[in-house]
Amino acid sequence: MNKQGKLYLFPVTLGETPINQVIPEYNFNVLNQIDIFLVENIKTARRFLKQSNIEKPIHEIVLFEIGKHGETEKYPTYIKYLSEGKNIGVLSEAGCPGIADPGAALVALAQEKGYNVVPLVGPSSILLSLMASGFNGQNFCFHGYLPIENKSRISKLKDMERLAFKEKQTQLFIETPFRNNQLMKDILQTLNSNSMLCIAVDITTTDESIQTKTVSEWKKTQIDLHKRPCMFLIG
Numbered sequence: 001m002n003k004q005g006k007l008y009l010f011p012v013t014l015g016e017t018p019i020n021q022v023i024p025e026y027n028f029n030v031l032n033q034i035d036i037f038l039v040e041n042i043k044t045a046r047r048f049l050k051q052s053n054i055e056k057p058i059h060e061i062v063l064f065e066i067g068k069h070g071e072t073e074k075y076p077t078y079i080k081y082l083s084e085g086k087n088i089g090v091l092s093e094a095g096c097p098g099i100a101d102p103g104a105a106l107v108a109l110a111q112e113k114g115y116n117v118v119p120l121v122g123p124s125s126i127l128l129s130l131m132a133s134g135f136n137g138q139n140f141c142f143h144g145y146l147p148i149e150n151k152s153r154i155s156k157l158k159d160m161e162r163l164a165f166k167e168k169q170t171q172l173f174i175e176t177p178f179r180n181n182q183l184m185k186d187i188l189q190t191l192n193s194n195s196m197l198c199i200a201v202d203i204t205t206t207d208e209s210i211q212t213k214t215v216s217e218w219k220k221t222q223i224d225l226h227k228r229p230c231m232f233l234i235g
Contacts, residue, residue: 011122
């Protein structure tokens with residue numbers, strides 16, 4: 001009977017960052033032991049593998065794309081390789097698999113089937129922004145994307161502000177990069193002037209900026225977030 005394989009979760013870079021600056025050497029050693037990867041985007045995955053200087057030619061590696069809206073009915077077919085003793089790697093498009101990422105469904109299936117899941121160390125924009133914000137790191141909530149409809153978005157912002165104030169719970173959220181400036185405008189128009197807001201942009205890159213100020217102070221600050229990966233935090 002074959003020994004079961006393991007499902008390895010590989011964090012990747014968050015932007016144009018030297019790979020050795022954010023990914024541990026151990027991860028590269030494990031990468032060289034894997035022939036099958038489940039990836040969010042094949043093009044992005046190939047670039048990451050190439051940057052990792054893996055020993056095996058890229059064309060010999062099997063890549064299955066799960067995408068942002070992966071066809072979950074195919075997941076059992078991918079996972080079955082673990083029962084054959086083969087290790088599988090999971091790669092996000094950015095950051096950590098399973099965290100605000102479609103890889104979570106794969107991990108849930110692997111756990112259900114009793115396979116070993118191994119998370120590896122790497123950059124997470126959620127944790128890095130929280131670390132640098134100065135906000136409560138013992139009680140926090142990541143909301144992902146806010147509602148697109150304006151009335152619902154404003155209501156959500158007010159709800160998060162109340163939670164941050166009453167529960168001392170840090171509120172984290174994101175937006176599609178090309179809508180960042182509009183979200184920033186909504187935040188400044190909605191939140192109280194003395195509420196604390198952290199803007200963490202281009203995390204781990206040379207353009208990284210993580211600043212915490214009152215809403216009143218942000219209203220006096222010129223910052224362009226257009227098309228820049230950004231985390232918003234209320235604390």
